[in-house]
Amino acid sequence: MQSLLLTSSEKALFSALQESVREGWVVEDAGTIPADDPAHRMMRLHLMRLHSPSLASFQAAVRADASPESLAAHIAATDLSMVSDEDFTEMFFALGPEVLSFVIAGLLQHVARDQDLELIAGLTVIRDAQISSKQS
Amino acid sequence: MIRAARSSLADTPQELPSRFIPTPERLAPYLSQKDEEIMTQLGSVEGREQVFQELLKHEEELRKVDPSFNPESLRRDLDLVSETLDEKQKFVNELEKPERKGIVRRTFGHLKNFAKKHPVVTVLLMAAAAVAVVGGAAYAAGGIELLLAKLGIEGISNYAEAAKRLGKVIEGTFPNDLPAA
Structure with a gap:
Protein backbone atom coordinates (compact mmCIF):
# COMPACT_ATOMS: atom_id res chain seq x y z
CA MET A 1 0.00 0.00 0.00
CA GLN A 2 1.25 3.45 -0.90
CA SER A 3 0.51 6.59 1.11
CA LEU A 4 -0.72 10.03 0.23
CA LEU A 5 -0.30 12.80 2.80
CA LEU A 6 -3.32 15.00 2.15
CA THR A 7 -5.07 17.95 3.74
CA SER A 8 -8.79 17.76 4.42
CA SER A 9 -9.70 19.57 1.19
CA GLU A 10 -7.33 17.34 -0.79
CA LYS A 11 -8.92 14.26 0.80
CA ALA A 12 -12.24 15.37 -0.66
CA LEU A 13 -10.67 15.62 -4.11
CA PHE A 14 -9.14 12.17 -3.70
CA SER A 15 -12.49 10.71 -2.60
CA ALA A 16 -14.06 11.99 -5.81
CA LEU A 17 -11.70 9.87 -7.94
CA GLN A 18 -12.82 6.60 -9.46
CA GLU A 19 -12.57 3.69 -7.07
CA SER A 20 -10.28 1.81 -9.44
CA VAL A 21 -7.76 4.65 -9.23
CA ARG A 22 -8.04 5.00 -5.44
CA GLU A 23 -7.52 1.28 -4.90
CA GLY A 24 -4.25 0.46 -3.18
CA TRP A 25 -3.72 3.92 -1.72
CA VAL A 26 -3.77 4.86 1.94
CA VAL A 27 -4.53 8.46 2.82
CA GLU A 28 -2.76 10.00 5.80
CA ASP A 29 -3.36 13.40 7.31
CA ALA A 30 -0.98 16.13 6.15
CA GLY A 31 -2.12 18.45 8.92
CA THR A 32 -2.26 22.17 8.41
CA ILE A 33 -0.21 23.85 5.73
CA PRO A 34 1.67 26.73 7.37
CA ALA A 35 1.15 30.21 6.01
CA ASP A 36 3.94 31.33 3.71
CA ASP A 37 4.45 35.08 3.62
CA PRO A 38 5.99 36.91 0.64
CA ALA A 39 9.09 37.95 2.61
CA HIS A 40 10.07 34.35 3.29
CA ARG A 41 9.26 33.29 -0.28
CA MET A 42 11.32 36.18 -1.61
CA MET A 43 14.29 35.21 0.51
CA ARG A 44 14.09 31.56 -0.57
CA LEU A 45 14.23 32.73 -4.19
CA HIS A 46 17.16 35.05 -3.46
CA LEU A 47 19.03 32.14 -1.88
CA MET A 48 18.36 29.65 -4.69
CA ARG A 49 21.62 28.37 -6.16
CA LEU A 50 21.51 26.09 -9.23
CA HIS A 51 24.57 24.35 -10.63
CA SER A 52 23.42 21.97 -13.38
CA PRO A 53 24.65 23.14 -16.81
CA SER A 54 21.21 23.00 -18.45
CA LEU A 55 19.71 25.19 -15.71
CA ALA A 56 22.67 27.58 -15.93
CA SER A 57 21.97 27.93 -19.66
CA PHE A 58 18.28 28.38 -18.95
CA GLN A 59 18.92 31.15 -16.44
CA ALA A 60 21.35 32.86 -18.82
CA ALA A 61 18.70 32.79 -21.55
CA VAL A 62 16.12 34.23 -19.16
CA ARG A 63 18.50 37.04 -18.20
CA ALA A 64 18.90 37.89 -21.88
CA ASP A 65 15.17 37.89 -22.56
CA ALA A 66 12.77 37.65 -19.64
CA SER A 67 9.49 38.08 -21.50
CA PRO A 68 6.81 35.49 -20.64
CA GLU A 69 6.60 34.56 -24.31
CA SER A 70 10.30 33.76 -24.43
CA LEU A 71 10.20 32.01 -21.06
CA ALA A 72 7.88 29.39 -22.53
CA ALA A 73 10.38 28.75 -25.32
CA HIS A 74 13.32 28.65 -22.88
CA ILE A 75 11.50 26.08 -20.73
CA ALA A 76 10.58 23.96 -23.74
CA ALA A 77 14.20 23.98 -24.87
CA THR A 78 15.65 22.94 -21.52
CA ASP A 79 16.54 19.31 -20.90
CA LEU A 80 16.00 18.35 -17.27
CA SER A 81 17.31 14.81 -17.58
CA MET A 82 20.78 15.68 -16.26
CA VAL A 83 19.67 18.11 -13.57
CA SER A 84 21.01 17.10 -10.18
CA ASP A 85 18.85 16.09 -7.24
CA GLU A 86 20.45 19.02 -5.36
CA ASP A 87 19.05 21.47 -7.89
CA PHE A 88 15.58 19.93 -7.69
CA THR A 89 15.85 20.30 -3.92
CA GLU A 90 16.75 23.98 -4.35
CA MET A 91 13.79 24.63 -6.65
CA PHE A 92 11.28 22.83 -4.45
CA PHE A 93 12.57 24.69 -1.41
CA ALA A 94 12.03 27.97 -3.24
CA LEU A 95 8.47 27.07 -4.20
CA GLY A 96 7.51 26.31 -0.62
CA PRO A 97 4.55 24.38 0.80
CA GLU A 98 1.83 26.84 -0.13
CA VAL A 99 2.60 26.92 -3.87
CA LEU A 100 3.12 23.17 -3.85
CA SER A 101 -0.28 22.72 -2.20
CA PHE A 102 -1.99 24.56 -5.06
CA VAL A 103 -0.19 22.28 -7.49
CA ILE A 104 -1.18 19.14 -5.57
CA ALA A 105 -4.83 20.24 -5.46
CA GLY A 106 -4.77 20.97 -9.19
CA LEU A 107 -3.19 17.64 -10.04
CA LEU A 108 -5.69 15.74 -7.87
CA GLN A 109 -8.48 17.08 -10.05
CA HIS A 110 -6.95 15.50 -13.14
CA VAL A 111 -5.88 12.06 -12.00
CA ALA A 112 -6.49 9.47 -14.68
CA ARG A 113 -4.05 6.71 -13.82
CA ASP A 114 -2.23 5.20 -10.90
CA GLN A 115 1.02 6.77 -12.13
CA ASP A 116 -0.52 10.21 -11.67
CA LEU A 117 -1.02 9.44 -7.99
CA GLU A 118 2.58 8.24 -7.68
CA LEU A 119 3.82 11.70 -8.64
CA ILE A 120 1.33 13.35 -6.30
CA ALA A 121 2.44 11.04 -3.48
CA GLY A 122 6.03 12.17 -4.04
CA LEU A 123 5.00 15.81 -3.99
CA THR A 124 3.13 15.32 -0.71
CA VAL A 125 6.24 13.79 0.83
CA ILE A 126 8.32 16.76 -0.35
CA ARG A 127 5.71 19.12 1.09
CA ASP A 128 5.79 17.21 4.36
CA ALA A 129 9.56 17.75 4.48
CA GLN A 130 9.01 21.46 3.80
CA ILE A 131 6.54 21.68 6.67
CA SER A 132 8.84 19.76 9.03
CA SER A 133 11.75 22.06 8.19
CA LYS A 134 9.64 25.05 9.23
CA GLN A 135 8.59 23.44 12.49
CA SER A 136 11.81 21.83 13.73
CA MET B 1 27.70 28.58 -4.03
CA ILE B 2 30.76 30.14 -5.62
CA ARG B 3 30.24 33.05 -7.92
CA ALA B 4 31.98 32.90 -11.27
CA ALA B 5 32.98 36.53 -11.07
CA ARG B 6 32.48 38.74 -8.07
CA SER B 7 31.39 42.28 -8.58
CA SER B 8 33.42 44.93 -6.86
CA LEU B 9 31.80 47.14 -4.28
CA ALA B 10 30.90 49.81 -6.78
CA ASP B 11 30.02 48.01 -9.98
CA THR B 12 26.36 47.37 -9.35
CA PRO B 13 24.67 49.21 -12.21
CA GLN B 14 23.43 52.58 -11.00
CA GLU B 15 20.65 52.62 -13.59
CA LEU B 16 19.20 49.47 -12.05
CA PRO B 17 19.15 50.15 -8.31
CA SER B 18 18.28 47.05 -6.36
CA ARG B 19 17.50 46.46 -2.77
CA PHE B 20 20.55 45.19 -0.95
CA ILE B 21 19.73 41.68 0.23
CA PRO B 22 22.56 40.37 2.45
CA THR B 23 23.00 36.96 0.86
CA PRO B 24 26.43 35.37 1.38
CA GLU B 25 27.42 36.28 -2.20
CA ARG B 26 26.51 39.92 -1.77
CA LEU B 27 28.20 40.10 1.62
CA ALA B 28 31.45 38.53 0.45
CA PRO B 29 33.02 41.67 -1.11
CA TYR B 30 32.36 43.66 2.05
CA LEU B 31 33.59 41.04 4.49
CA SER B 32 36.50 39.57 2.49
CA GLN B 33 35.38 36.09 3.43
CA LYS B 34 34.29 33.00 1.53
CA ASP B 35 30.59 32.29 1.16
CA GLU B 36 30.80 29.23 3.40
CA GLU B 37 32.50 31.22 6.18
CA ILE B 38 29.82 33.88 5.93
CA MET B 39 27.06 31.28 6.12
CA THR B 40 28.58 29.96 9.34
CA GLN B 41 28.91 33.46 10.74
CA LEU B 42 25.28 34.27 9.93
CA GLY B 43 24.21 31.23 11.95
CA SER B 44 24.81 32.90 15.31
CA VAL B 45 23.43 36.07 16.88
CA GLU B 46 26.98 37.26 17.62
CA GLY B 47 28.08 36.50 14.08
CA ARG B 48 25.21 38.46 12.58
CA GLU B 49 25.99 41.39 14.86
CA GLN B 50 29.61 41.36 13.65
CA VAL B 51 28.42 41.31 10.04
CA PHE B 52 25.98 44.12 10.76
CA GLN B 53 28.66 46.30 12.36
CA GLU B 54 31.07 45.61 9.51
CA LEU B 55 28.46 46.55 6.90
CA LEU B 56 27.68 49.81 8.68
CA LYS B 57 31.26 50.84 7.94
CA HIS B 58 30.27 50.64 4.25
CA GLU B 59 26.97 52.47 4.66
CA GLU B 60 27.83 55.17 2.14
CA GLU B 61 28.73 52.62 -0.54
CA LEU B 62 25.65 50.58 0.26
CA ARG B 63 23.43 53.63 -0.22
CA LYS B 64 24.85 53.98 -3.73
CA VAL B 65 23.92 50.37 -4.44
CA ASP B 66 20.56 50.66 -2.70
CA PRO B 67 19.20 54.18 -2.09
CA SER B 68 16.60 52.76 0.29
CA PHE B 69 19.25 51.13 2.48
CA ASN B 70 18.68 51.51 6.20
CA PRO B 71 20.20 49.72 9.20
CA GLU B 72 16.89 48.50 10.61
CA SER B 73 16.02 46.70 7.36
CA LEU B 74 19.53 45.30 7.16
CA ARG B 75 19.26 43.80 10.63
CA ARG B 76 15.90 42.21 9.77
CA ASP B 77 17.22 40.89 6.47
CA LEU B 78 20.28 39.38 8.13
CA ASP B 79 17.97 37.51 10.51
CA LEU B 80 15.79 36.38 7.60
CA VAL B 81 18.77 35.18 5.55
CA SER B 82 20.01 33.21 8.54
CA GLU B 83 16.57 31.75 9.22
CA THR B 84 16.12 30.78 5.56
CA LEU B 85 19.54 29.16 5.24
CA ASP B 86 18.82 27.19 8.41
CA GLU B 87 15.43 26.15 7.06
CA LYS B 88 16.98 25.08 3.76
CA GLN B 89 19.49 22.83 5.53
CA LYS B 90 16.68 21.32 7.60
CA PHE B 91 14.70 20.69 4.41
CA VAL B 92 17.70 18.87 2.89
CA ASN B 93 18.02 16.79 6.06
CA GLU B 94 14.29 15.99 6.07
CA LEU B 95 14.44 14.78 2.45
CA GLU B 96 17.36 12.52 3.34
CA LYS B 97 15.47 10.72 6.10
CA PRO B 98 15.12 7.00 5.28
CA GLU B 99 11.33 7.12 5.18
Missing part, protein backbone atom coordinates in the same frame (compact mmCIF):
# COMPACT_ATOMS: atom_id res chain seq x y z
CA ARG B 100 11.41 9.86 2.53
CA LYS B 101 14.63 9.33 0.60
CA GLY B 102 13.41 6.63 -1.80
CA ILE B 103 10.18 8.28 -2.90
CA VAL B 104 11.88 11.67 -3.23
CA ARG B 105 14.54 10.17 -5.52
CA ARG B 106 11.83 8.49 -7.62
CA THR B 107 9.88 11.74 -7.85
CA PHE B 108 12.94 13.68 -8.99
CA GLY B 109 13.60 10.87 -11.47
CA HIS B 110 10.08 11.15 -12.90
CA LEU B 111 10.50 14.89 -13.34
CA LYS B 112 13.91 14.48 -15.00
CA ASN B 113 12.96 11.74 -17.41
CA PHE B 114 9.31 12.49 -18.07
CA ALA B 115 9.25 16.28 -17.78
CA LYS B 116 6.77 16.65 -20.61
CA LYS B 117 4.31 14.38 -18.80
CA HIS B 118 4.43 16.66 -15.76
CA PRO B 119 4.26 20.14 -17.29
CA VAL B 120 2.68 21.91 -14.33
CA VAL B 121 5.35 20.85 -11.85
CA THR B 122 8.30 21.36 -14.17
CA VAL B 123 7.02 24.73 -15.43
CA LEU B 124 6.55 26.07 -11.91
CA LEU B 125 9.97 24.83 -10.81
CA MET B 126 11.59 26.49 -13.79
CA ALA B 127 9.52 29.62 -13.33
CA ALA B 128 10.96 29.79 -9.82
CA ALA B 129 14.45 29.44 -11.31
CA ALA B 130 13.63 32.29 -13.70
CA VAL B 131 12.21 34.54 -10.98
CA ALA B 132 15.36 33.92 -8.95
CA VAL B 133 17.50 35.63 -11.60
CA VAL B 134 15.27 38.32 -13.07
CA GLY B 135 12.88 39.10 -10.24
CA GLY B 136 9.16 38.69 -9.90
CA ALA B 137 8.37 41.98 -11.62
CA ALA B 138 9.10 40.43 -15.00
CA TYR B 139 6.24 38.03 -14.47
CA ALA B 140 4.13 39.92 -11.98
CA ALA B 141 1.37 41.11 -14.28
CA GLY B 142 -0.01 37.69 -15.02
CA GLY B 143 3.16 36.64 -16.80
CA ILE B 144 3.39 33.17 -15.34
CA GLU B 145 -0.32 32.64 -15.90
CA LEU B 146 0.31 33.64 -19.51
CA LEU B 147 3.13 31.14 -19.57
CA LEU B 148 0.82 28.38 -18.34
CA ALA B 149 -1.68 29.38 -21.03
CA LYS B 150 0.97 29.22 -23.73
CA LEU B 151 1.84 25.74 -22.58
CA GLY B 152 -1.81 24.72 -22.68
CA ILE B 153 -2.27 24.28 -18.94
CA GLU B 154 -4.31 27.38 -18.15
CA GLY B 155 -7.84 27.56 -16.83
CA ILE B 156 -7.24 25.65 -13.64
CA SER B 157 -7.67 27.92 -10.67
CA ASN B 158 -5.19 26.08 -8.46
CA TYR B 159 -2.36 26.52 -10.94
CA ALA B 160 -3.26 30.15 -11.46
CA GLU B 161 -3.06 30.71 -7.71
CA ALA B 162 0.32 29.01 -7.56
CA ALA B 163 1.52 31.17 -10.45
CA LYS B 164 0.25 34.37 -8.88
CA ARG B 165 2.08 33.74 -5.64
CA LEU B 166 5.28 32.98 -7.47
CA GLY B 167 5.05 35.85 -9.93
CA LYS B 168 4.22 38.54 -7.43
CA VAL B 169 6.69 37.58 -4.78
CA ILE B 170 9.54 39.93 -5.51
CA GLU B 171 8.03 42.72 -7.51
CA GLY B 172 10.55 45.45 -7.97
CA THR B 173 13.44 43.80 -6.22
CA PHE B 174 15.83 42.51 -8.83
CA PRO B 175 18.57 40.28 -7.42
CA ASN B 176 20.70 41.43 -10.31
CA ASP B 177 24.05 40.37 -8.98
CA LEU B 178 23.23 36.73 -8.51
CA PRO B 179 25.60 34.24 -10.08
CA ALA B 180 24.68 32.64 -13.36
CA ALA B 181 24.73 29.37 -11.41
Whole structure:
Protein backbone atom coordinates (compact mmCIF):
# COMPACT_ATOMS: atom_id res chain seq x y z
CA MET A 1 0.00 0.00 0.00
CA GLN A 2 1.25 3.45 -0.90
CA SER A 3 0.51 6.59 1.11
CA LEU A 4 -0.72 10.03 0.23
CA LEU A 5 -0.30 12.80 2.80
CA LEU A 6 -3.32 15.00 2.15
CA THR A 7 -5.07 17.95 3.74
CA SER A 8 -8.79 17.76 4.42
CA SER A 9 -9.70 19.57 1.19
CA GLU A 10 -7.33 17.34 -0.79
CA LYS A 11 -8.92 14.26 0.80
CA ALA A 12 -12.24 15.37 -0.66
CA LEU A 13 -10.67 15.62 -4.11
CA PHE A 14 -9.14 12.17 -3.70
CA SER A 15 -12.49 10.71 -2.60
CA ALA A 16 -14.06 11.99 -5.81
CA LEU A 17 -11.70 9.87 -7.94
CA GLN A 18 -12.82 6.60 -9.46
CA GLU A 19 -12.57 3.69 -7.07
CA SER A 20 -10.28 1.81 -9.44
CA VAL A 21 -7.76 4.65 -9.23
CA ARG A 22 -8.04 5.00 -5.44
CA GLU A 23 -7.52 1.28 -4.90
CA GLY A 24 -4.25 0.46 -3.18
CA TRP A 25 -3.72 3.92 -1.72
CA VAL A 26 -3.77 4.86 1.94
CA VAL A 27 -4.53 8.46 2.82
CA GLU A 28 -2.76 10.00 5.80
CA ASP A 29 -3.36 13.40 7.31
CA ALA A 30 -0.98 16.13 6.15
CA GLY A 31 -2.12 18.45 8.92
CA THR A 32 -2.26 22.17 8.41
CA ILE A 33 -0.21 23.85 5.73
CA PRO A 34 1.67 26.73 7.37
CA ALA A 35 1.15 30.21 6.01
CA ASP A 36 3.94 31.33 3.71
CA ASP A 37 4.45 35.08 3.62
CA PRO A 38 5.99 36.91 0.64
CA ALA A 39 9.09 37.95 2.61
CA HIS A 40 10.07 34.35 3.29
CA ARG A 41 9.26 33.29 -0.28
CA MET A 42 11.32 36.18 -1.61
CA MET A 43 14.29 35.21 0.51
CA ARG A 44 14.09 31.56 -0.57
CA LEU A 45 14.23 32.73 -4.19
CA HIS A 46 17.16 35.05 -3.46
CA LEU A 47 19.03 32.14 -1.88
CA MET A 48 18.36 29.65 -4.69
CA ARG A 49 21.62 28.37 -6.16
CA LEU A 50 21.51 26.09 -9.23
CA HIS A 51 24.57 24.35 -10.63
CA SER A 52 23.42 21.97 -13.38
CA PRO A 53 24.65 23.14 -16.81
CA SER A 54 21.21 23.00 -18.45
CA LEU A 55 19.71 25.19 -15.71
CA ALA A 56 22.67 27.58 -15.93
CA SER A 57 21.97 27.93 -19.66
CA PHE A 58 18.28 28.38 -18.95
CA GLN A 59 18.92 31.15 -16.44
CA ALA A 60 21.35 32.86 -18.82
CA ALA A 61 18.70 32.79 -21.55
CA VAL A 62 16.12 34.23 -19.16
CA ARG A 63 18.50 37.04 -18.20
CA ALA A 64 18.90 37.89 -21.88
CA ASP A 65 15.17 37.89 -22.56
CA ALA A 66 12.77 37.65 -19.64
CA SER A 67 9.49 38.08 -21.50
CA PRO A 68 6.81 35.49 -20.64
CA GLU A 69 6.60 34.56 -24.31
CA SER A 70 10.30 33.76 -24.43
CA LEU A 71 10.20 32.01 -21.06
CA ALA A 72 7.88 29.39 -22.53
CA ALA A 73 10.38 28.75 -25.32
CA HIS A 74 13.32 28.65 -22.88
CA ILE A 75 11.50 26.08 -20.73
CA ALA A 76 10.58 23.96 -23.74
CA ALA A 77 14.20 23.98 -24.87
CA THR A 78 15.65 22.94 -21.52
CA ASP A 79 16.54 19.31 -20.90
CA LEU A 80 16.00 18.35 -17.27
CA SER A 81 17.31 14.81 -17.58
CA MET A 82 20.78 15.68 -16.26
CA VAL A 83 19.67 18.11 -13.57
CA SER A 84 21.01 17.10 -10.18
CA ASP A 85 18.85 16.09 -7.24
CA GLU A 86 20.45 19.02 -5.36
CA ASP A 87 19.05 21.47 -7.89
CA PHE A 88 15.58 19.93 -7.69
CA THR A 89 15.85 20.30 -3.92
CA GLU A 90 16.75 23.98 -4.35
CA MET A 91 13.79 24.63 -6.65
CA PHE A 92 11.28 22.83 -4.45
CA PHE A 93 12.57 24.69 -1.41
CA ALA A 94 12.03 27.97 -3.24
CA LEU A 95 8.47 27.07 -4.20
CA GLY A 96 7.51 26.31 -0.62
CA PRO A 97 4.55 24.38 0.80
CA GLU A 98 1.83 26.84 -0.13
CA VAL A 99 2.60 26.92 -3.87
CA LEU A 100 3.12 23.17 -3.85
CA SER A 101 -0.28 22.72 -2.20
CA PHE A 102 -1.99 24.56 -5.06
CA VAL A 103 -0.19 22.28 -7.49
CA ILE A 104 -1.18 19.14 -5.57
CA ALA A 105 -4.83 20.24 -5.46
CA GLY A 106 -4.77 20.97 -9.19
CA LEU A 107 -3.19 17.64 -10.04
CA LEU A 108 -5.69 15.74 -7.87
CA GLN A 109 -8.48 17.08 -10.05
CA HIS A 110 -6.95 15.50 -13.14
CA VAL A 111 -5.88 12.06 -12.00
CA ALA A 112 -6.49 9.47 -14.68
CA ARG A 113 -4.05 6.71 -13.82
CA ASP A 114 -2.23 5.20 -10.90
CA GLN A 115 1.02 6.77 -12.13
CA ASP A 116 -0.52 10.21 -11.67
CA LEU A 117 -1.02 9.44 -7.99
CA GLU A 118 2.58 8.24 -7.68
CA LEU A 119 3.82 11.70 -8.64
CA ILE A 120 1.33 13.35 -6.30
CA ALA A 121 2.44 11.04 -3.48
CA GLY A 122 6.03 12.17 -4.04
CA LEU A 123 5.00 15.81 -3.99
CA THR A 124 3.13 15.32 -0.71
CA VAL A 125 6.24 13.79 0.83
CA ILE A 126 8.32 16.76 -0.35
CA ARG A 127 5.71 19.12 1.09
CA ASP A 128 5.79 17.21 4.36
CA ALA A 129 9.56 17.75 4.48
CA GLN A 130 9.01 21.46 3.80
CA ILE A 131 6.54 21.68 6.67
CA SER A 132 8.84 19.76 9.03
CA SER A 133 11.75 22.06 8.19
CA LYS A 134 9.64 25.05 9.23
CA GLN A 135 8.59 23.44 12.49
CA SER A 136 11.81 21.83 13.73
CA MET B 1 27.70 28.58 -4.03
CA ILE B 2 30.76 30.14 -5.62
CA ARG B 3 30.24 33.05 -7.92
CA ALA B 4 31.98 32.90 -11.27
CA ALA B 5 32.98 36.53 -11.07
CA ARG B 6 32.48 38.74 -8.07
CA SER B 7 31.39 42.28 -8.58
CA SER B 8 33.42 44.93 -6.86
CA LEU B 9 31.80 47.14 -4.28
CA ALA B 10 30.90 49.81 -6.78
CA ASP B 11 30.02 48.01 -9.98
CA THR B 12 26.36 47.37 -9.35
CA PRO B 13 24.67 49.21 -12.21
CA GLN B 14 23.43 52.58 -11.00
CA GLU B 15 20.65 52.62 -13.59
CA LEU B 16 19.20 49.47 -12.05
CA PRO B 17 19.15 50.15 -8.31
CA SER B 18 18.28 47.05 -6.36
CA ARG B 19 17.50 46.46 -2.77
CA PHE B 20 20.55 45.19 -0.95
CA ILE B 21 19.73 41.68 0.23
CA PRO B 22 22.56 40.37 2.45
CA THR B 23 23.00 36.96 0.86
CA PRO B 24 26.43 35.37 1.38
CA GLU B 25 27.42 36.28 -2.20
CA ARG B 26 26.51 39.92 -1.77
CA LEU B 27 28.20 40.10 1.62
CA ALA B 28 31.45 38.53 0.45
CA PRO B 29 33.02 41.67 -1.11
CA TYR B 30 32.36 43.66 2.05
CA LEU B 31 33.59 41.04 4.49
CA SER B 32 36.50 39.57 2.49
CA GLN B 33 35.38 36.09 3.43
CA LYS B 34 34.29 33.00 1.53
CA ASP B 35 30.59 32.29 1.16
CA GLU B 36 30.80 29.23 3.40
CA GLU B 37 32.50 31.22 6.18
CA ILE B 38 29.82 33.88 5.93
CA MET B 39 27.06 31.28 6.12
CA THR B 40 28.58 29.96 9.34
CA GLN B 41 28.91 33.46 10.74
CA LEU B 42 25.28 34.27 9.93
CA GLY B 43 24.21 31.23 11.95
CA SER B 44 24.81 32.90 15.31
CA VAL B 45 23.43 36.07 16.88
CA GLU B 46 26.98 37.26 17.62
CA GLY B 47 28.08 36.50 14.08
CA ARG B 48 25.21 38.46 12.58
CA GLU B 49 25.99 41.39 14.86
CA GLN B 50 29.61 41.36 13.65
CA VAL B 51 28.42 41.31 10.04
CA PHE B 52 25.98 44.12 10.76
CA GLN B 53 28.66 46.30 12.36
CA GLU B 54 31.07 45.61 9.51
CA LEU B 55 28.46 46.55 6.90
CA LEU B 56 27.68 49.81 8.68
CA LYS B 57 31.26 50.84 7.94
CA HIS B 58 30.27 50.64 4.25
CA GLU B 59 26.97 52.47 4.66
CA GLU B 60 27.83 55.17 2.14
CA GLU B 61 28.73 52.62 -0.54
CA LEU B 62 25.65 50.58 0.26
CA ARG B 63 23.43 53.63 -0.22
CA LYS B 64 24.85 53.98 -3.73
CA VAL B 65 23.92 50.37 -4.44
CA ASP B 66 20.56 50.66 -2.70
CA PRO B 67 19.20 54.18 -2.09
CA SER B 68 16.60 52.76 0.29
CA PHE B 69 19.25 51.13 2.48
CA ASN B 70 18.68 51.51 6.20
CA PRO B 71 20.20 49.72 9.20
CA GLU B 72 16.89 48.50 10.61
CA SER B 73 16.02 46.70 7.36
CA LEU B 74 19.53 45.30 7.16
CA ARG B 75 19.26 43.80 10.63
CA ARG B 76 15.90 42.21 9.77
CA ASP B 77 17.22 40.89 6.47
CA LEU B 78 20.28 39.38 8.13
CA ASP B 79 17.97 37.51 10.51
CA LEU B 80 15.79 36.38 7.60
CA VAL B 81 18.77 35.18 5.55
CA SER B 82 20.01 33.21 8.54
CA GLU B 83 16.57 31.75 9.22
CA THR B 84 16.12 30.78 5.56
CA LEU B 85 19.54 29.16 5.24
CA ASP B 86 18.82 27.19 8.41
CA GLU B 87 15.43 26.15 7.06
CA LYS B 88 16.98 25.08 3.76
CA GLN B 89 19.49 22.83 5.53
CA LYS B 90 16.68 21.32 7.60
CA PHE B 91 14.70 20.69 4.41
CA VAL B 92 17.70 18.87 2.89
CA ASN B 93 18.02 16.79 6.06
CA GLU B 94 14.29 15.99 6.07
CA LEU B 95 14.44 14.78 2.45
CA GLU B 96 17.36 12.52 3.34
CA LYS B 97 15.47 10.72 6.10
CA PRO B 98 15.12 7.00 5.28
CA GLU B 99 11.33 7.12 5.18
CA ARG B 100 11.41 9.86 2.53
CA LYS B 101 14.63 9.33 0.60
CA GLY B 102 13.41 6.63 -1.80
CA ILE B 103 10.18 8.28 -2.90
CA VAL B 104 11.88 11.67 -3.23
CA ARG B 105 14.54 10.17 -5.52
CA ARG B 106 11.83 8.49 -7.62
CA THR B 107 9.88 11.74 -7.85
CA PHE B 108 12.94 13.68 -8.99
CA GLY B 109 13.60 10.87 -11.47
CA HIS B 110 10.08 11.15 -12.90
CA LEU B 111 10.50 14.89 -13.34
CA LYS B 112 13.91 14.48 -15.00
CA ASN B 113 12.96 11.74 -17.41
CA PHE B 114 9.31 12.49 -18.07
CA ALA B 115 9.25 16.28 -17.78
CA LYS B 116 6.77 16.65 -20.61
CA LYS B 117 4.31 14.38 -18.80
CA HIS B 118 4.43 16.66 -15.76
CA PRO B 119 4.26 20.14 -17.29
CA VAL B 120 2.68 21.91 -14.33
CA VAL B 121 5.35 20.85 -11.85
CA THR B 122 8.30 21.36 -14.17
CA VAL B 123 7.02 24.73 -15.43
CA LEU B 124 6.55 26.07 -11.91
CA LEU B 125 9.97 24.83 -10.81
CA MET B 126 11.59 26.49 -13.79
CA ALA B 127 9.52 29.62 -13.33
CA ALA B 128 10.96 29.79 -9.82
CA ALA B 129 14.45 29.44 -11.31
CA ALA B 130 13.63 32.29 -13.70
CA VAL B 131 12.21 34.54 -10.98
CA ALA B 132 15.36 33.92 -8.95
CA VAL B 133 17.50 35.63 -11.60
CA VAL B 134 15.27 38.32 -13.07
CA GLY B 135 12.88 39.10 -10.24
CA GLY B 136 9.16 38.69 -9.90
CA ALA B 137 8.37 41.98 -11.62
CA ALA B 138 9.10 40.43 -15.00
CA TYR B 139 6.24 38.03 -14.47
CA ALA B 140 4.13 39.92 -11.98
CA ALA B 141 1.37 41.11 -14.28
CA GLY B 142 -0.01 37.69 -15.02
CA GLY B 143 3.16 36.64 -16.80
CA ILE B 144 3.39 33.17 -15.34
CA GLU B 145 -0.32 32.64 -15.90
CA LEU B 146 0.31 33.64 -19.51
CA LEU B 147 3.13 31.14 -19.57
CA LEU B 148 0.82 28.38 -18.34
CA ALA B 149 -1.68 29.38 -21.03
CA LYS B 150 0.97 29.22 -23.73
CA LEU B 151 1.84 25.74 -22.58
CA GLY B 152 -1.81 24.72 -22.68
CA ILE B 153 -2.27 24.28 -18.94
CA GLU B 154 -4.31 27.38 -18.15
CA GLY B 155 -7.84 27.56 -16.83
CA ILE B 156 -7.24 25.65 -13.64
CA SER B 157 -7.67 27.92 -10.67
CA ASN B 158 -5.19 26.08 -8.46
CA TYR B 159 -2.36 26.52 -10.94
CA ALA B 160 -3.26 30.15 -11.46
CA GLU B 161 -3.06 30.71 -7.71
CA ALA B 162 0.32 29.01 -7.56
CA ALA B 163 1.52 31.17 -10.45
CA LYS B 164 0.25 34.37 -8.88
CA ARG B 165 2.08 33.74 -5.64
CA LEU B 166 5.28 32.98 -7.47
CA GLY B 167 5.05 35.85 -9.93
CA LYS B 168 4.22 38.54 -7.43
CA VAL B 169 6.69 37.58 -4.78
CA ILE B 170 9.54 39.93 -5.51
CA GLU B 171 8.03 42.72 -7.51
CA GLY B 172 10.55 45.45 -7.97
CA THR B 173 13.44 43.80 -6.22
CA PHE B 174 15.83 42.51 -8.83
CA PRO B 175 18.57 40.28 -7.42
CA ASN B 176 20.70 41.43 -10.31
CA ASP B 177 24.05 40.37 -8.98
CA LEU B 178 23.23 36.73 -8.51
CA PRO B 179 25.60 34.24 -10.08
CA ALA B 180 24.68 32.64 -13.36
CA ALA B 181 24.73 29.37 -11.41
